Amino acid sequence: MSTTDKAPEAAPQQSEDPAEPALGAAGAQLSTAPLEDGPEPAAVGIGVIGWARWFWRQLTSMRVALILLFMLSLGAIPGSLIPQTDVDAMKVAQWQRAHEFWVPVAEKLQLFDVYTSFWFSAIYLLLFVSLIGCILPRTWQFVGQLRGRPPVAPRRLDRLPAHTTWRTEKSPDEVLAHAGTLLGRRRFRTRAGTGHVAAEKGYLREAGNLIFHVTLIVMLVAFAWGKLYKYEGGKLVLRGSGFSNTLTQYDDFKRGSFFDPDDLPPFSFTLDRFDATYQKTGPQKGTPRDFKAHITYYDGPHGAPRKADIEVNKPLDVDGSKVYLLGHGYAPVISVTDPTGKVVFRDAVPMLPQDANLTSAGAIKVTDGYRNAKGEKEQLGFSAQFVPTFAGKGKGTMLSQFPAADFPVIALNAFHGSLGVDSGLLQNVYQLDTTKMQQFKKDNGDPFAQMLLPGETMTLPGGAGTVKFESVERWATFSVTHQPGSGLALAGAIAAIAGLAGSLFIQRRRIWVRAVAGEDGVTVVEMAGLGRSESARLPQELADLAGALHEQAPSAPAPVEEEGERG
Numbered sequence: 001m002s003t004t005d006k007a008p009e010a011a012p013q014q015s016e017d018p019a020e021p022a023l024g025a026a027g028a029q030l031s032t033a034p035l036e037d038g039p040e041p042a043a044v045g046i047g048v049i050g051w052a053r054w055f056w057r058q059l060t061s062m063r064v065a066l067i068l069l070f071m072l073s074l075g076a077i078p079g080s081l082i083p084q085t086d087v088d089a090m091k092v093a094q095w096q097r098a099h100e101f102w103v104p105v106a107e108k109l110q111l112f113d114v115y116t117s118f119w120f121s122a123i124y125l126l127l128f129v130s131l132i133g134c135i136l137p138r139t140w141q142f143v144g145q146l147r148g149r150p151p152v153a154p155r156r157l158d159r160l161p162a163h164t165t166w167r168t169e170k171s172p173d174e175v176l177a178h179a180g181t182l183l184g185r186r187r188f189r190t191r192a193g194t195g196h197v198a199a200e201k202g203y204l205r206e207a208g209n210l211i212f213h214v215t216l217i218v219m220l221v222a223f224a225w226g227k228l229y230k231y232e233g234g235k236l237v238l239r240g241s242g243f244s245n246t247l248t249q250y251d252d253f254k255r256g257s258f259f260d261p262d263d264l265p266p267f268s269f270t271l272d273r274f275d276a277t278y279q280k281t282g283p284q285k286g287t288p289r290d291f292k293a294h295i296t297y298y299d300g301p302h303g304a305p306r307k308a309d310i311e312v313n314k315p316l317d318v319d320g321s322k323v324y325l326l327g328h329g330y331a332p333v334i335s336v337t338d339p340t341g342k343v344v345f346r347d348a349v350p351m352l353p354q355d356a357n358l359t360s361a362g363a364i365k366v367t368d369g370y371r372n373a374k375g376e377k378e379q380l381g382f383s384a385q386f387v388p389t390f391a392g393k394g395k396g397t398m399l400s401q402f403p404a405a406d407f408p409v410i411a412l413n414a415f416h417g418s419l420g421v422d423s424g425l426l427q428n429v430y431q432l433d434t435t436k437m438q439q440f441k442k443d444n445g446d447p448f449a450q451m452l453l454p455g456e457t458m459t460l461p462g463g464a465g466t467v468k469f470e471s472v473e474r475w476a477t478f479s480v481t482h483q484p485g486s487g488l489a490l491a492g493a494i495a496a497i498a499g500l501a502g503s504l505f506i507q508r509r510r511i512w513v514r515a516v517a518g519e520d521g522v523t524v525v526e527m528a529g530l531g532r533s534e535s536a537r538l539p540q541e542l543a544d545l546a547g548a549l550h551e552q553a554p555s556a557p558a559p560v561e562e563e564g565e566r567g
Contacts, residue, residue: 059126060133068127075123079114082106086113086254115227116257128220135213142206149191150198153512157528160512162539164546165526168553172523175515178552182545188511196514205532208502211495218492226485231255231264238331238348239474242270245321250480265319265482269297269308274328274474278403286357286402293325293476310478324479329353329360332386332410333470336366339463344369348473351386352430357400360386363432364412365419372416373463381415382467383432398451408472413449414440414460440464508532511545515553522556525549 058064083091092112096103110117157163168175172195179197183190188199233250235243243249245268247261255261273294279287293310299318310316316323331348338344344366351360366380389402390409398411417437440448440461450458452469459466509531518524527546531538 056133059130060137062134065127065130065134068123068130071123072120072127075114075120078111082111082114084112084114086116124220124224128217131213131217131220135210135217138206138210138213142210145206146203150189150200150510152191152193153196153198153514153528157512157514157526160528160530162529162542163527164542165524166550167518167522167524167556169556170523170553172515172517175523175525175549175553176513179513179515179549182548182552183511183513186545195516196512199511199513200509201511202506202508202532204502205506205508206503208499208504208506211499212503213499215492215496215499219489219496222485222489222492224485226256226483226489228256228258229484230482231259231261232479232481234326234477234479236350236475236477237271238350239271239274239476242268243478244268245480265321266301267297267299267303267318267321269295269316269323271295271476274476276328276404276474280402288403291325291328293328293478320484321480321482324481326477326479327353328474328476329358330386330388330405330408331473331475332384332408333473334364334382335468335470336364336370336380336465337468338370338465339373342369344465345380346470348475349384350430350475351384355400356403358388358403359398359400360388362386362430365421365432367419367421370465378416379419379421379437380465381417381419381432381434381437383413383415383434385411388472405472409451409453410469411449411451412458412467413447414458414467416440416464507537509538509541511542513549523553525553 083095085092099106106112109119114120154160158165170178176192176195176197180190180192183197183199186201188201191198231254233253235249235251237243245264245266247253247264271293275290275292275294277289279285279289291312295308295310295316296305297308297316297318298305308316310323310325312325315325329351331350333348334345335343336345345364349362349364351362353360362384364380364382364384370378370380372378385398386408387398387400387410388405388408389400390407391399391401392407398409415432415434415437417434420433420436442448442461448461452458452467454469454471457466457468509529511527511529514526515523527542527549529538529542
């Protein structure tokens with residue numbers, strides 16, 4: 001799968017010595033490209049075995065691997081455009097309501113669960129097999145090259161891409177001895193032959209290719225491992241309340257196919273305080289400056305209490321899981337009494353933020369313990385609108401002017417009847433189902449509603465009881481995640497970049513030095529180099545090596561013509 005597998009080689013040359021290889025052999029196997037990536041082999045015959053071999057060659061080829069990578073990228077696009085069930089089931093339901101025509105098609109194609117769909121898994125597995133089939137033969141070939149020795153010099157060194165020659169008075173043995181020492185110091189692997197020294201360097205290029213391909217498999221394994229064994233859950237925690245890492249404590253919980261909820265690490269924490277600061281003046285008024293949750297956590301059922309702060313993008317790491325701070329809001333403390341003055345409800349009710357200034361909405365549900373003025377069992381419900389900073393009476397609607405609780409006000413609409421919680425159907429805790437309820441009325445028949453400041457009380461019509469806005473609490477939402485393959489994926493990505501850089505910038509090359517005695521007794525030195533691909537670095541390196549060797553074996557002086565010959 002290397003991008004250099006098809007680089008042209010030098011043309012083969014005939015050798016004087018039958019034992020010497022041709023130039024083509026000298027330039028061969030400078031890469032670990034499997035033989036299947038070269039010219040098509042001869043026909044393997046007809047039948048199951050022949051078709052199986054043909055299919056395997058195609059699957060493990062670079063072309064098919066690139067196609068599978070491209071298909072995997074395309075397959076991930078629907079997962080980004082269409083809501084996924086394992087990420088946000090509510091958004092999936094909204095999308096289905098908005099695109100009813102496409103729902104049957106999307107369900108058949110498993111577009112709401114793209115990353116676990118049959119077609120995405122098929123592409124994933126085929127790519128996995130293709131990479132393994134590509135790596136195995138390359139690995140064996142590379143091991144053979146490491147164990148081998150540089151090839152002997154071709155007959156015509158002057159036909160290689162980089163070549164130089166000079167004459168010296170040093171003997172051939174001295175020149176070759178200096179050449180072997182020089183090339184060894186430059187970390188070339190050398191081999192002494194008859195009248196020449198062969199050297200080779202740049203094995204890290206092919207090692208980089210193999211590392212890159214291996215790390216692709218590592219990242220695929222990490223991705224699959226993380227998907228199969230991960231878990232993620234969300235929890236809203238009021239100030240002063242706690243959370244224990246058990247399945248029943250989560251507001252929502254998602255897990256991989258192989259994760260067992262019994263394996264949840266046993267830790268817990270309590271939200272001691274939540275601090276939030278905002279820009280108070282200027283054009284960025286209301287912009288968040290700092291969010292911080294101060295907690296006390298326990299690592300294990302018998303762990304000692306520890307203090308910690310959780311901030312945005314600064315999670316708490318405990319027992320292999322990370323606790324992230326996601327959001328925050330307000331929870332008005334509301335108390336409700338029945339006609340006899342008995343307190344039937346008192347709790348901090350979380351409100352769901354609607355805008356950046358934390359204008360919030362929610363519902364207060366009194367499900368048990370309430371009896372109306374006639375002594376009949378009934379349920380109460382209040383739809384609520386809360387603003388942490390009210391503009392003031394007569395200065396607009398219930399929209400907050402600032403996210404901090406500088407002037408908190410809550411507006412309540414009161415209902416009585418049946419909340420429908422006994423039907424067995426799930427309900428949204430932030431919404432009030434008034435299908436089986438009636439709104440309280442004023443004496444003039446208008447709907448009963450009232451705005452309250454902290455400490456104020458609302459009296460329900462007909463002596464039905466009272467509602468008091470006692471104070472304001474804070475809440476924060478946390479996400480607890482466990483992604484086991486993330487560290488392995490990061491290590492694989494770093495190694496892949498390093499391997500790719502090595503395969504791109506390291507050049508596999510061979511150098512030959514030949515020294516033979518000429519007819520006049522002066523030694524003729526030839527140096528030549530051959531690289532895996534055309535590069536200006538090879539002639540430069542050969543010139544540097546030739547210069548260093550020339551210092552040990554300087555050029556012989558030009559022959560002097562005799563007096564008679566000049567005449």
